[in-house]
Amino acid sequence: MTRWLLPAAVLAVLIALPHGLKSYGIYLLSLWAVYAMAAMGLNLTLGYAGQVSLAQAAFLGIGAYVSALLTVNGVSFWLALPLAGLVCFAVGILLGFPALRVQHHYLAFVTLGFNALVFLVLRNEEWLTGGTYGVEGIPRPSLLGLPTQSPIGFYYLSLGFLVVLSFALYALLRSPWGRAFAALRENPTRAESLGVDIRAYTLLAFAIGSGVGGLAGAFYAPLVEFIDPTPFDLGTSLALLLMVVVGGSGYFAGPFLGAALVMLLPEWLRFSESLYLLLYALLVMVLMATCPSGLLGLWAQARERLSRRRPPPPVLETRT
Numbered sequence: 001m002t003r004w005l006l007p008a009a010v011l012a013v014l015i016a017l018p019h020g021l022k023s024y025g026i027y028l029l030s031l032w033a034v035y036a037m038a039a040m041g042l043n044l045t046l047g048y049a050g051q052v053s054l055a056q057a058a059f060l061g062i063g064a065y066v067s068a069l070l071t072v073n074g075v076s077f078w079l080a081l082p083l084a085g086l087v088c089f090a091v092g093i094l095l096g097f098p099a100l101r102v103q104h105h106y107l108a109f110v111t112l113g114f115n116a117l118v119f120l121v122l123r124n125e126e127w128l129t130g131g132t133y134g135v136e137g138i139p140r141p142s143l144l145g146l147p148t149q150s151p152i153g154f155y156y157l158s159l160g161f162l163v164v165l166s167f168a169l170y171a172l173l174r175s176p177w178g179r180a181f182a183a184l185r186e187n188p189t190r191a192e193s194l195g196v197d198i199r200a201y202t203l204l205a206f207a208i209g210s211g212v213g214g215l216a217g218a219f220y221a222p223l224v225e226f227i228d229p230t231p232f233d234l235g236t237s238l239a240l241l242l243m244v245v246v247g248g249s250g251y252f253a254g255p256f257l258g259a260a261l262v263m264l265l266p267e268w269l270r271f272s273e274s275l276y277l278l279l280y281a282l283l284v285m286v287l288m289a290t291c292p293s294g295l296l297g298l299w300a301q302a303r304e305r306l307s308r309r310r311p312p313p314p315v316l317e318t319r320t
Helices: 002-020 023-048 056-071 077-099 104-124 151-174 176-186 188-193 198-224 234-247 254-268 270-290 294-309
Strands: none
Touching (some): 002 023, 023 056, 023 151, 023 234, 023 254, 056 077, 056 104, 056 198, 056 234, 077 104, 104 234, 151 198, 188 198, 234 254, 234 270, 234 294, 254 294
């Protein structure tokens, strides 16, 4: 039970936090929840299956446009939400079949090209996406008759779904599927010798990560209430990758911490005015140079060193 104390304390802080913030601060918290969802999907692909993907922003955009186009035409958000996830899951499978024939940086180039393709489709196919004019008037949903038009209402909705999604992914990672994903990352050859279908499980991890990105996009659309192709370019994919790596790739809580740092650090540095981007880049480079395993990896290493320094318990001699 003690391992649940810290998550429960963090959740309590997140529930109480918006009451001391203005509208923009609550908006940033909601945006953190959305990006944490997308980063969780990428962490499944990268941190557990060991596949580098630069297409998570594309799935975020696909999910956002599916949700936006359906809800502005009168479809309920609660129907559009699973449809956005299923569409991205299906696209992930279609992309994964040819893309996963290559590995590591070659896969990164393939997914990068897919992200560029999706961005061009969103920008140029005006008959469907509105092009650079985007989609406006995206309604916010209601839950059990309670509206979420207010910033704090939508934040609690996003936070609640983030908690539900976290429990679902945690259960997945604790299942035999999750152990197979971890085996793929650690030693694919040994995993295959133990009967793990490498191609099938890698494709499944990629598709589930893509579907989670689509669910995040479905929440992004009503959060901003207007979408155009700009937020779904390569820069967003790199930012999501940075969230996973900075927080700790392969650690369950890594996306939450990484999303908070990547999103809030620029806001904390705005006191430097025009120099804040330079300071942000320098801090990220120093962080990755000093702890390439991420913040949670650094914490795990520190705990391991402390445990080694502790003297062993005394051995009581017994007389015979």
